[in-house]
Amino acid sequence: TPQRRAPxxxxxQIAQLSGQHTQMMGVLQRRLDxxxxxxxxxxxxxxxxxxxxxNMPQDHAVFCDFARAVVLQRLDSVLNLxxxxxxxxxxxDLLSSKYDDxxxxxxxxxxxxxxxxxxxxxxxxxxxxxxxxxxLDLPRExxxxxCNACHDHFREIHKLLPESQLGSRFAxxxxxxxxxxxxx
Numbered sequence: 001t002p003q004r005r006a007p008x009x010x011x012x013q014i015a016q017l018s019g020q021h022t023q024m025m026g027v028l029q030r031r032l033d034x035x036x037x038x039x040x041x042x043x044x045x046x047x048x049x050x051x052x053x054x055n056m057p058q059d060h061a062v063f064c065d066f067a068r069a070v071v072l073q074r075l076d077s078v079l080n081l082x083x084x085x086x087x088x089x090x091x092x093d094l095l096s097s098k099y100d101d102x103x104x105x106x107x108x109x110x111x112x113x114x115x116x117x118x119x120x121x122x123x124x125x126x127x128x129x130x131x132x133x134x135x136l137d138l139p140r141e142x143x144x145x146x147c148n149a150c151h152d153h154f155r156e157i158h159k160l161l162p163e164s165q166l167g168s169r170f171a172x173x174x175x176x177x178x179x180x181x182x183x184x
Contacts, residue, residue, distance in 0.1 A: 084113050
């Protein structure tokens with residue numbers, strides 16, 4: 001069977017199509033700009049500033065692109081507790097999305113964060129519960145504050161986990177999250 005060749009498209013045709021879809025071109029340009037900003041933050045290691053860029057509902061698509069890239073390229077080892085603390089509220093908000101793809105991406109990324117940080121959060125909360133209040137250790141107290149906040153975010157997420165057919169795709173995640181929450 002002969003292969004079909006894609007029709008030749010010139011710049012005039014592209015300009016004509018672009019002119020007919022100015023709103024969509026604006027959306028796509030904004031999404032590209034936001035992704036470039038995220039990429040720049042990632043390159044600088046400033047993951048904690050991501051929430052300052054993603055401040056509008058339409059940015060959920062951008063964040064999902066970012067989250068998918070992190071998961072697919074197995075870049076989660078670069079994430080730290082500060083990033084976990086910043087990303088969990090964004091992911092919590094995505095669980096309420098009307099788009100199943102956004103919810104699935106959020107669940108997948110939450111699962112990655114739980115795998116990477118559950119041990120640190122649980123160990124920090126347990127070890128700090130035995131420290132006398134008068135003992136001053138500012139870095140440990142800061143880490144405990146972050147771990148407690150992450151634990152609270154995971155608790156909120158647990159309450160929002162979908163019961164839809166999407167939930168069956170992540171059926172093993174809910175008990176894992178529940179075990180983490182009750183264990184620390």
